[in-house]
Amino acid sequence: MAKQIGRNEPCWCGSGRKYKVCHAGFDERINSYREKECIVPPHKIIKTPEQIEKIKESCKINIAILDYLEEHIHEGMNTAEIDRIVHDMTVERGGIPAPLNYEGFPYSVCTSLNDQVCHGFPSEDVVLKSGDIINVDCSTILDGYFSDSSRMFCIGEVSPEKEKLVRVTRECVEKGLAEVKPWGFLGDMGQAVHDHAAANGYTVVREIGGHGVGLEFHEEPWVGYNSRRGEEMLMVPGMIFTIEPMVNMGKQAIYTDPVNEWEVYTKDHLPSAQWEIMVLVTEDGHEVLCW
Ligand code: MF3
């Protein structure tokens, strides 16, 4: 539990204002949930307005890269070219690709095709062909602040089944987002994601989820999408996290490539899709920072 701050002392948030006129009421409200045994956020994941501005600058690079790829990704291109584009666009804008060397990840971006669930390695040997669906997961560090988002791209003529998976996964993110508001629970969002996937006959990966983000690449909380309304962490203004469900056309089971220990596939080798957005909880709802 955080140490007690005197009501006339400076607030923990760094605003310079007295605690009693700054976050005292906010902390009291959080404490009332803590007393009810709810999972409540620690102060360190509540972002200040200054931090939010910096994080938004990082997000701009991520968005610019994904916008560029939306225009330029094409059949016949290999995924190492995507890696080069992401690396160069990030560096040109003064950023660092967050995946590069993150826990040993050897590339600047994750490119996950078809039955690849996530963390796909860009490669000269992976050439995009008509009918492929690909997730490009882009993350940037700018001035020490992190952004993280991913989009799906359909290459050439994609089957109606795959196209539907891509569309429904995006809708899952939108349905989850609609549940993001202060003093709700992450489980409200998680259940909305899950229920929409399940209503379409799909499954949502359990083992890998979203995360708090901004001051670090992966912060508290871990964000799952098989959760229930009213459960998981309380959402409060100033929290930033990702909504990034991996939705499988077939069964939920996945495995990690035993050789490189990164690339994740569906066990049944049916396609998987993922969209990722970064969302800020505001005083009256939410703001999408990155998509
Ligand atoms: N962008 C991924 C995420 O959503 C990060 C994967 S870790 C990496 O959390 F090293 F593969 F980049």
Ligand code: CO
């Ligand atoms: Co993420």
